[in-house]
Amino acid sequence: MTTIVGGIGTSHVPAVGAAIDNGKQHEPYWRPYFDKIQPAREWMAAAQPDVCIIVYNDHASAFSLRLIPTFALGVAAEYQPADEGYGPRQVPAVQGHPELAWHLAESLIGDEFDITIVNEMDVDHGLTVPLSVMYGQPHAWPCRVIPICVNVIQYPPPSGKRCLSLGRAIRRALDSYGGSDAEGLRVAVFGTGGMSHQLQGERAGLVNTAFDTAFMDKLIAEPDAGCLRPHTEYIREAGSEGIELVMWFVMRGVLDDRVHEVFRMNHVPTSNTSNGLLILQNARG
């Protein structure tokens, strides 16, 4: 049986990755953000997960309008950083965990989550920026990664309720894992994307930090109520791209009903986005 070391909610802003890759963290624009996330990096260094399950959305990199899986699970041994139109990020390749990933596939489908199984795909900023946020610039990522892609680009994305249910199904799978390395295997789960932001149209640049705060509060304390928020409310209140936040409910579902808030940060702006970072652990006792 595995150990859940925690759940991480984080934005996955490309410009944050570029700031790290190009050594801009100490510039006036970036320094406040990187100062704020330092305690999260220290928590991550101490938590030492062996495997990170990263729930993110592909941005027209591995998938496109040609094929749009709502939920897709990577079972590969390795994933390369994607060329998203301006050359791949110069970050380490991502090492997978095929044995656990295949267990997830079998367990999830047995649990009526008919997830798409992916043997070959490149991973874009949606997955690699969260790793950079938590780990900085190591020569190799210190964990294995299981990617779970959620479609949030082609409307409609899955509901928050469905995402929460998927997280709970992933938890059941983790609890039943009997693989060769199962004993004591340390697992972290990331829900990525958000927070409030709108990249497109005349309303581009929308930020709503009151929404972001309320979203986190409800995610933590009342996930079964918070997951019922309609898509249109996300778009109206948090911007057309704020709807990515449904993916944080997958992370929440992996955790216990009662959780402890370890860390919370919200910073405006990173690029065109209200940037959030949240760490939760299962409440003890």
Added chain:
Amino acid sequence: MARTRDYDDIPGTYVFDGRRSQQGYHLNIFCMSLNAEANRERFRADEEAYLDGFDLTSRQRRAVIERDWLGMLQLGGNIYYTFKLAALDGLSMQDVGGAMSGVSGAEFNQMMIDGGRPVDGNRRTGEAPVGQMPEPPSPETSGTAGHSS
């Protein structure tokens, strides 16, 4: 599909639903092709010839050539796809955000530093305006030009 949606009254917002996805499929697939460096080189060398390989409408083709970022959205483009073209031009998301909302990239960046565009006044068309917002576009009435190929 329903003819109207409960998000149609959100101003300045082009929800990428099935209506827009149908309208913009080939435009977005063109943008997707720019993920490959070899294709980026071919496009840079001769934009018109490269676009001949995609089934764009004449209006979509013109929007690409003119780098009309808002026009591309109105013709079914999705921002994650059209941004690949912007990146090829060396533009930032602030540059594109400014172009779509009628300000310079620097002004847009300053708006973000100042806390971003407020939601108050920008929830519904017809609300007391904080910024100038046009009527929400209708995908049925845009992008109906014939094919250019």
